Amino acid sequence: MIIGVPKEIKNNENRVALTPAGVAEIKKHGHTVYMQANAGTGSGFSDADYTSAGATILPTIEAVYETAEMIIKVKEPIAQEYNLIREDQLLFTYFHFASSEELTHAMIARKAVCLAYETVEKADRSLPLLIPMSEVAGRMSIQEGAHYLEKPLKGRGILLGGVPGVPPARVLVLGGGVVGTQAAKMAAGLGAHVTIMDVSLARLRYLDDIMPPNVDTMMSNEYNIRERIKVSDLIIGAVLIPGAKAPHLITRDMLKIMRPGTVLVDVAVDQGGCIETCKPTTHENPTFIIDDVVHYCVANMPGAVPYTSTLALTNATLPYAIQLANKGWKKACQENRDLLSGLNVVKGEVVYKGVADAWGLSYTNVDDYLEMATV
Ligand SMILES: NC(=O)c1ccc[n+]([C@@H]2O[C@H](COP(=O)([O-])OP(=O)(O)OC[C@H]3O[C@@H](n4cnc5c(N)ncnc54)[C@H](O)[C@@H]3O)[C@@H](O)[C@H]2O)c1
8 A cells, every 4th residue: 555644734743643663664564655755853753764764755745645545644634735635545643523623524525534543442442542642641741740830930849759858749630540640650750749539439449559659549529629739739630531521620719729839730621621720721831820820731742742752652553554554444444443433534424423413414324334335
């Protein structure tokens, strides 16, 4: 198969969908890879790195879309890319259709095959192509939180790990899923005293077993949250209710019972945030202050560490990309239900219920669609 990797053109997006190692792996399976010039520069990979791995460099984005049967990307196509997409072309990337009606209609009109990273789902309901970014954001939340706890950045002026004779900072992690677990591990590793709250007792049992002694677990409820935020220096918002807006576990009035200089990092801000006063911010201007409490609410945290994020993402996407290249999208999806659940829009038809529901569109069940398509 002929595979094309365009350079990401969305503002501030430095990730790339294939690393030189990924190119070498795909080449081993007998496929051809075209990279757009400078596609990997933002992640630290040069065109020479790609050519020595076996890719051919094309000068323009137009040439990549024109040549490739499968396009592998990171972010959803933006308006200037819509007309480059060809009928029957396979696009494997993040789409987040339910948050853009314009993109949904554009992809229906282009009649491409849109396989979305974010809905590829394993039998245990985990989302293997979202997990790596949650891992990055979870670990990063402590790094950022520690930074903003410094006095010149309006924090409490407390060192996470303390020093001999001075107690460490207290970190509260709301939600003990992927983000929360990675955050707790990082904070504990730096010597902080960590509390993880979750509504799942099974999850708390698991975390209690695997975490080091400076991490304790607590049931998440309003009473416990009110008690804990009074003494916490850094609070990480990491809750997720699949398919719904995040619940506001910390409300506006609760800021008053926190100590001045407390830092809130609401990682869940991309789902509306679990702290009422959080509004999405950017890496250029990541924080704002309300009632002397520092709010960090960057909606695309992994974007600040494109090298790590690219490697983490491609480690997870590459095995699926190889299946798609080896078998073609139809056979690959028929033989692997993880990939099947990634199909969102196929040749003008919406085959993912969440997307159809979001925009009031007609919907064809994906199994029925494939059956019809193979006849
Ligand atoms: N800002 C960013 O750059 C960025 C990057 C990656 C992920 N995220 C977001 O981070 C959030 C967490 O993602 P995840 O992968 O860890 O999800 P996850 O599903 O692995 O974990 C969510 C956890 O929240 C718990 N939870 C639900 N309701 C709760 C409540 N009321 N109190 C306490 N815990 C509760 C669940 O039991 C679960 O353990 C998501 O909104 C995700 O989109 C943001």
